[in-house]
Amino acid sequence: MNLSFKNRIAFYYMLATATVMALVFFVIYWVVHTAVYRELDNDLAYEAHKHTKEIYVVNDSILFVNKREWEEREHRAIQVNPVFIQIVDARGRLMDKSPNLKEGELIFHSEKKSDTHFDTKLNNEAIRQVQIPIEQRGVFKGYILTAMSQEGAIVVLNKLKNTLLLLFPIVLLGLFGITRFLAGRSIIPVKAITNTTGTITRNNLNERVPLPQNKDELHTLASSINELLNRIESAMEREKQFTADASHQLRTPLAVIKGTLEVLIRKPRTEEEYRSKIQSSIDEIDRINKIVNQLLILARFDKSNLKLSRQEVDLRIAVDNVLQRLKSPIQQKKLSVNVSSSTSDSIHTDPYYVDLILENIISNAVKYAPEGGKIEVSVSREGEAMICKIKDNGIGIQASDLENIFHPFFRSEEFNHAEIKGTGLGLSIAQKAGQMINAQIEVESEVGVGTVFGIWFPILSQS
Ligand code: ADP
Numbered sequence: 331m332n333l334s335f336k337n338r339i340a341f342y343y344m345l346a347t348a349t350v351m352a353l354v355f356f357v358i359y360w361v362v363h364t365a366v367y368r369e370l371d372n373d374l375a376y377e378a379h380k381h382t383k384e385i386y387v388v389n390d391s392i393l394f395v396n397k398r399e400w401e402e403r404e405h406r407a408i409q410v411n412p413v414f415i416q417i418v419d420a421r422g423r424l425m426d427k428s429p430n431l432k433e434g435e436l437i438f439h440s441e442k443k444s445d446t447h448f449d450t451k452l453n454n455e456a457i458r459q460v461q462i463p464i465e466q467r468g469v470f471k472g473y474i475l476t477a478m479s480q481e482g483a484i485v486v487l488n489k490l491k492n493t494l495l496l497l498f499p500i501v502l503l504g505l506f507g508i509t510r511f512l513a514g515r516s517i518i519p520v521k522a523i524t525n526t527t528g529t530i531t532r533n534n535l536n537e538r539v540p541l542p543q544n545k546d547e548l549h550t551l552a553s554s555i556n557e558l559l560n561r562i563e564s565a566m567e568r569e570k571q572f573t574a575d576a577s578h579q580l581r582t583p584l585a586v587i588k589g590t591l592e593v594l595i596r597k598p599r600t601e602e603e604y605r606s607k608i609q610s611s612i613d614e615i616d617r618i619n620k621i622v623n624q625l626l627i628l629a630r631f632d633k634s635n636l637k638l639s640r641q642e643v644d645l646r647i648a649v650d651n652v653l654q655r656l657k658s659p660i661q662q663k664k665l666s667v668n669v670s671s672s673t674s675d676s677i678h679t680d681p682y683y684v685d686l687i688l689e690n691i692i693s694n695a696v697k698y699a700p701e702g703g704k705i706e707v708s709v710s711r712e713g714e715a716m717i718c719k720i721k722d723n724g725i726g727i728q729a730s731d732l733e734n735i736f737h738p739f740f741r742s743e744e745f746n747h748a749e750i751k752g753t754g755l756g757l758s759i760a761q762k763a764g765q766m767i768n769a770q771i772e773v774e775s776e777v778g779v780g781t782v783f784g785i786w787f788p789i790l791s792q793s
Contacts, residue, residue: 335520336513343509348502355494362490366483370458371447377413378462378476385417385426385474387466392417392425401429411478414452417464419472436475444473449480456480519548523555535563575739579621579753583614590614617751624755627686628738631762638680638767645709645718645787646671648681652688653707656696664702671709677716677787679767684787686763687771690756691720691783697750698724698781715786726777735773736761 333341384395394400394417414436415428422438434453439461442448447460459477463470519542526539538556542548590607599607630636649669653660660667677684695705699722706721727735731742739754764771768788775781 335517336510339513340506340510344502344506347505348498351498351501355498359487359490359494363487366486367447367458370478370480370483371460373411374413374447374458374460374476374478377415377478378460378474381415381476382462382464382474385464387464387471390419392419392464392472394426394428397426397429411482414457414475414477416475416477417472418475420470422473425472436477438473438475450477452477452479456484458483519552523548523552527555530559532566535559535566572738575754576621576625579739580618583617586614587611617753621753621755624753624759627759628755628762631766636766639682640678640680642676643679643681643684644676645684645716648684648688649692649707649709649718652685652692655689656693659693659696660705663696663699665696665699665705666703667705667707669707669709673709673711673716675711675716675789677789679769679787683763683767683769687760687769687785688718688720690760691771691785694756695720695722695724695781695783697752698722698747700724711789712786714789716789718785718787719782720785721780721782723780726779726781727773727775728777729775732773732775736771 381394385392386395394415412430413428414431414434416431416436417425417427418438419425422440424435427435436452436457436459437450439448439450439459442461444461444463447458450457450459456479457477458480459475461473461475464472464474519540522542523539526537530537538559539552541552541556590611594604594607646669653667653669692705692707699705704723706719708717708719708721710717710719725743725747727742731740734740735742736757737754738758741752741754761771763769764785770786772784772786773781774784
């Protein structure tokens with residue numbers, strides 16, 4: 331059954347109420363039924379015992395004492411619920427009966443126990459009857475049968491039954507309607523949320539769902555949807571920014587190459603001029619190549635099913651490999667590089683990401699250190715982490731830029747050191763690689779003094 335939310339709530343509520351109500355109505359009927367019949371049986375028992383004292387036994391006959399008086403009384407008084415009395419002998423034969431029985435006769439039920447009240451019929455009308463034994467000096471003589479009409483009780487009980495049966499569906503339908511209305515009102519915020527989220531596209535991502543007034547579950551739902559939208563919006567913003575920065579970074583060297591070639595083609599040049607212009611164009615092409623390669627590395631991090639291939643990695647060896655690859659710029663800048671290690675422990679992780687981190691951070695130290703500068707690399711162990719620190723005495727980074735250097739394409743003080751070429755992507759690659767293997771990168775720097783990068787590698791990488 332495909333019910334709407336408010337109908338489902340109303341339906342479940344109705345089912346629960348129907349069960350409770352059926353139980354309550356049954357109990358009410360049962361209590362009234364028991365009370366009415368107890369009253370009837372009390373009256374019957376009282377009359378029966380009263381009349382046992384008004385009979386006499388002669389030989390085999392049992393008769394009423396004051397029948398004549400009784401008959402007169404019957405004529406005078408109007409009895410609301412008349413009592414029928416009848417005497418039968420030990421074999422159940424009629425001995426005497428009250429005048430109000432007229433032509434009728436109570437039926438003796440030999441199978442019924444004495445003193446128990448039971449339902450039977452008199453002239454096709456329902457009556458309640460009791461049979462009490464008559465004894466004379468300890469000798470059993472017969473029974474006095476006493477009966478009263480049940481009509482009054484039946485009418486009362488039938489009225490009660492009909493009222494309850496009528497009330498049952500009316501109350502249920504009423505409750506269904508009210509619950510449906512209230513449930514409808516309480517899910518108004520859900521409709522508002524659905525309407526708003528239905529209209530949000532990438533063009534109006536700044537819209538938010540309205541928060542309900544009450545701080546309830548729906549308020550929490552609306553707030554978490556808004557927080558989700560915040561995250562999506564800022565992710566989209568970052569993506570837009572990234573695309574804009576990437577195309578800008580690629581367009582710049584292309585513009586330089588175009589300009590150089592246009593200048594060259596304008597008039598014949600000397601061989602020297604051709605060489606230098608072509609060389610600068612090749613440098614720009616190398617730069618484009620580097621940016622594209624770095625973008626590809628960054629794009630690879632966004633794949634969801636990246637798997638780590640873990641193995642033992644000796645940080646000291648990993649550092650040496652990187653330094654080996656950077657041999658030529660180190661020699662060109664006459665840098666002194668000192669590597670020290672206070673531990674022979676290794677880490678269990680994916681060497682590809684360790685290499686990406688070390689390569690980008692050590693190449694920065696080489697790049698930003700002055701001619702003849704000093705680079706110190708140390709490897710040590712602290713608890714369950716191996717720490718690699720890379721210290722240079724280069725240009726340093728402004729304190730206000732420290733939190734931005736890991737953002738893609740960010741370059742600190744770019745125009746103050748235009749001769750140091752870079753893409754602004756190295757540290758974001760290092761940070762993403764760190765996230766892959768749970769390594770943490772921290773940085774301390776002072777402008778004009780130098781920079782220290784510390785990388786915390788967990789000995790056993792978990793991700
Ligand atoms: P880039 O290709 O520009 O070096 P990175 O992402 O590697 O890009 O670094 C971002 C910025 O952080 C650099 O442009 C530079 O301003 C700063 N930076 C990084 N490492 C160093 C360092 N060792 N010394 C001084 N500045 C640094």
